[in-house]
Amino acid sequence: MAGFDVSEIVSALHEVRDEWRDSQKRSREPGSREFPSRDALASIVESLKGALFPMRLGPPDLRHESEDFYVGHTLDSSLQSLLTQARLELRYNARHQPRDAAEIDAEAGEAVRAFAAALPGIRRLLDGDVIAAYQGDPAARSVDEVLLCYPGILAMIHHRLAHQLYDLGLPLLARIVAELAHGQTGIDIHPGAQIDAGFFIDHGTGVVIGETTVIGKRVRLYQAVTLGAKRFPTDVDGNLQKGLPRHPIVEDDVVIYAGATILGRVNLGKGATIGGNVWIIDDVPAGASVTQASLQNAPQHRLP
Numbered sequence: 001m002a003g004f005d006v007s008e009i010v011s012a013l014h015e016v017r018d019e020w021r022d023s024q025k026r027s028r029e030p031g032s033r034e035f036p037s038r039d040a041l042a043s044i045v046e047s048l049k050g051a052l053f054p055m056r057l058g059p060p061d062l063r064h065e066s067e068d069f070y071v072g073h074t075l076d077s078s079l080q081s082l083l084t085q086a087r088l089e090l091r092y093n094a095r096h097q098p099r100d101a102a103e104i105d106a107e108a109g110e111a112v113r114a115f116a117a118a119l120p121g122i123r124r125l126l127d128g129d130v131i132a133a134y135q136g137d138p139a140a141r142s143v144d145e146v147l148l149c150y151p152g153i154l155a156m157i158h159h160r161l162a163h164q165l166y167d168l169g170l171p172l173l174a175r176i177v178a179e180l181a182h183g184q185t186g187i188d189i190h191p192g193a194q195i196d197a198g199f200f201i202d203h204g205t206g207v208v209i210g211e212t213t214v215i216g217k218r219v220r221l222y223q224a225v226t227l228g229a230k231r232f233p234t235d236v237d238g239n240l241q242k243g244l245p246r247h248p249i250v251e252d253d254v255v256i257y258a259g260a261t262i263l264g265r266v267n268l269g270k271g272a273t274i275g276g277n278v279w280i281i282d283d284v285p286a287g288a289s290v291t292q293a294s295l296q297n298a299p300q301h302r303l304p
Helices: 007-023 038-052 064-093 101-136 143-149 151-167 171-185 292-296
Strands: 226-228 261-263
Touching: 038 064, 038 101, 038 151, 038 171, 064 101, 064 171, 101 143, 101 151, 151 171
Parallel strands: 226 261
Antiparallel strands: none
16 A cells, blocks of 8 residues: 655645634634534434434334334434534634633523424424425325425425524524535525425425525425525625525415526515516515516516
8 A cells, every 4th residue: 555645734734724713713722623513413313303203214123112212212312412512503603702601501401402392393394394295296105205205305304403493593503404405405495494384395406595585384396496685785894794684585375386586585475376487576466477478578677
């Protein structure tokens, strides 16, 4: 086996890391990991999937009589791991404004307890998403096939968990959970997006749903739909302003077909149908049907 003298590369990489840490005002003091772990979050989410759907996403040898024992053991282990990651995020957030360690630990514990208490409600929401997919796709042969195979359901399992973390003040953990699903499915849902019950993404690849999107009940999307921002306001110093409402509001019972792009804080009214490959930057009335043909005769708008 060939040998390599890597000592100079190790030294150069050390220098690059120090430059980065200095530029970001990071500590050079020796210590343990400062940031949450993507691998740890991946393991936690896999365990939570099993706890939520033990007989379908749990271990292959699980039997009904040991279901509750498995769920209890799995939850205890995954929540303890999640607590560790929550502490890391909160300590990371406090690096420029130091806080008492006991205060951080108490906040992390409260957040994880609230997350655990929300899991039955998350399971109910996911059951509704599975039913919506089964009823909305004539190719689906069973709800079990939907849960086991559909990328839109995988994305929604991650999103329902991630959104809860986001609401509990753990946005970095939430984003990691969301991006794990993005990498597996090609569906990009920001954890801040508010999505009501009975949501169905058919096929799914290329779907983008922005942070401040609000989606009502029984909404259906197809592949390559974008619910995005039209522009990105900046402050007087030219920095992007974070958290402003800048994504669409989609009311109940809306259907959006493949390739549609909806930008800005527009409102898609209840029961509207948005055709494939259209570009929308204005409100759509309730019950309206928007197609490429209908837009050709509409007044033209330009993005600012």
